[in-house]
Each structure stands twice: as structure tokens, then as C-alpha cells.
Amino acid sequence: MAALTCVAALGALTAGCRNDTAPAWEYPELSTTLSSLSRDLDERCGPTATAAGCAEHLDGLTAPTERAFAEVLDHKLLDVRTVAAMNELDRAREQRSTAAREARSRQEPRHLPFRRAVAAEELAYRRLITELERLRTAPPPGDGTDPV
Helix, strand or coil: CHHHHHHHHHHHHHHHCCCCCCCCCCCHHHHHHHHHHHHHHHHHCCCCCCHHHHHHHHHHCHHHHHHHHHHHHHCCCCCHHHHHHHHHHHHHHHHHHHHHHHHHHHCCCCCHHHHHHHHHHHHHHHHHHHHHHHHHHCCCCCCCCCCC
């Protein structure tokens, strides 16, 4: 009877045991990069910013964005949604560039297609940051929290 109780207790312990000492997967360097990108975007392209001022700042976000993407690749976190967000950002950059050329040729700094293109690129940055943040905070498969 004691042996049966011991086996039942061990079975219950084993079924409920988890490896709660698993290392954190939140990638602090990626967190820092994403926080910086988000803060810069909020400060420079906020509600009071002009389209031209925001556009100038968006050009400066290329290097930190590429750094964040490289960190995602380094940690092997890339997925389809993130690639789609990067592609959306690339299309938005191209549209802004085209609209900027058109606004300059018309000598209209407040050209509506340019303002729309700047807003679309800002939105694309926000979506990419959201996707990268989702990847950063999602537990990796087999992270040690599965039941033993």
C-alpha cells in the first residue's frame, strides 16, 4: 500500500512539474532597439509634426530598423507576419519617395499625396514595431515551460 501511494505521489509531482527556471527569452537588446524606435517615431512624427518634418525623420529610422531586423534574424525569430510588415514598410518608403519627388516638382510642400504617403509610412513603421514586439515577447517553442 505504501509503495502504491509513493508511486501515485511521484506521478502527480511529475505531471505538475515545470521547469520554471528557464531563461528569459525577451531579448533585452531587441527591446532597447524597439523602445528607441517607438519613442523616436512618437517624438518626431507626433500629432503636431508636419509631413515634411516627419519625412526627414523617417529617413533616419532606416539604420535602427535594420538593426532590429538583424537582431530578429540573429535570434531566429523571423516569421511570415514580420516579413509582410517589412515589405509593407518598403512599399511605403517607395511611395513616399515618389510623392516627395512629385511635391518638389510642383513646388507644393503640403501636397496631399505626399502627406498621405508620409502617414502611410509612419503607420507601416508602427505595424513593424508591433510585429517585432510580438516576436520578442512570444515564448519560443520548447522554452522549458512544457510539462515534464
